[in-house]
Amino acid sequence: MLVELDEKSGFCFGVIRAIEKAEQLLGSGVALYSLGEIVHNGVEVNRLKAKGLKVINHEELKQLRAATVLIRAHGEPPQTYAQAKQNGITLIDATCPVVLHLQSNISKSYTQNRGAQLVIFGQRGHAEVNGLVGQVAGDAIVLESVDELHLLDFSRPIVLYSQTTKSLEQYELLCSEIKKQLATGLLFEAHDTICRQVSHRKPHLREFAKKHDVIIFVSGRHSSNGKVLYEACREANPLSYMVEDAEDLRSEWFKNCASVGVCGATSTPRWLMKKVADVVAGGW
Ligand code: SF4
Incomplete structure (x- = not known):
């Protein structure tokens, strides 16, 4: 049986950067905490825990004093930075540059369009989305899908952004539905902020999936981009x-x-x- 490992699958540069920072610090003996799991992959998180990384949540951050804490690629809202400062915590900021740019643009848009509804197409409660909503002190509407359009007021202007890992097709569908329903003459600013590290992999994965009888997609079940890319394979x-x-x-x-x-x-x-591919090649 032929087993092919996809050359293009694996960590994006934002995740590589965060994990490299963590390994560098752990290697030099720093007692390092990660605010949330550094990546949505339990197996990789366990590997880093074995090297000494401690994963904490926001409640635990409040109790922590004078420690070193890594902010993962998803980013954090401004309150986290304020909390860390108050507790004398050294932050290692591994927020992905793509997410940092998005956070800053959301903040600018909010100031420039005071009367508009700021809408984020994303997964409610996801760490990246919490970081984005935090830029505008919570004054944003999160839409998970077109089924939630009833949450918008179509008699007011709309400024739309997207979580970096959402599906481009779904985003485009959302834009066209908003355009249809928005009252004539009102401002609609749509910012396609989907990361191409995810969306560019979809066409490639579709081709890869068609080439084989069976596809084994390796991913943490809570990974947002994992869900999007797995769906592309399944289609x-x-x-x-x-x-x-x-x-x-x-x-x-x-x-x-x-x-x-x-x-x-x-x-x-x-x-x-590679481990999964080796088991498939050797065992079935
Ligand atoms: S924004 Fe793109 S490059 Fe950055 S962490 Fe997310 S998927 Fe990776």
């Missing part, structure tokens, strides 16, 4: 399965199968995909 090849690690593989998936493609999310380490 192209219904025999696509998501696994977090090699233990999730099932022998029945590989019956009458001549070729398997192994790929993953921007939050999936290559070493983990």
Whole structure:
């Protein structure tokens, strides 16, 4: 059975940068805390925990004093920086430059368009979205899908941004629905802020998925980009399965199968995909 590991799958530069910073500090003996899991991949988080990384939440941050805390690629709202300052905490800011730019643009837009509704197309409660909403002190409307358009007031101007890992097709659909429903003459500013590290992988993954009988998509189940990219594989090849690690593989998936493609999310380490590919090649 042929097993191909997708060359283009694996960490995006934002995640690589955050993990490199963490490993560098852990390697030099710093007691390092990460505010939230550094990447939405439990297996990679466990690898870093074994090197000494401690994962804390916002409640635990409030209790912490004079420690070193890493802000992951998703970014944080301004309150986190204020809390850290108050507690004498040294922050290692690994916010992805793409997210930093988006945060700053949201903040500027808000000041420039005071009467408009600031809308963020994203997953409610997701760390990146919390960081974006925090730029405008919570005065933003989060839409998870076009099904939530009823949350908008179409008699007022709208400024739209997107979480970096949302689907480009869904974003375009949302824009066209807003245009249809918005009262004539009102301002509608749409900022496509979807990261191309995710959206550019979709066409490639569709082609990759079509080439193989079975696709094994390796990803943390809570990874936002993982959901988007897995869906792209499944659309192209219904025999696509998501696994977090090699233990999730099932022998029945590989019956009458001549070729398997192994790929993953921007939050999936290559070493983990390689491990899964090796198990598939050796065991079924
Ligand atoms: S997906 Fe894009 S925005 Fe998000 S961390 Fe990676 S490079 Fe940065």
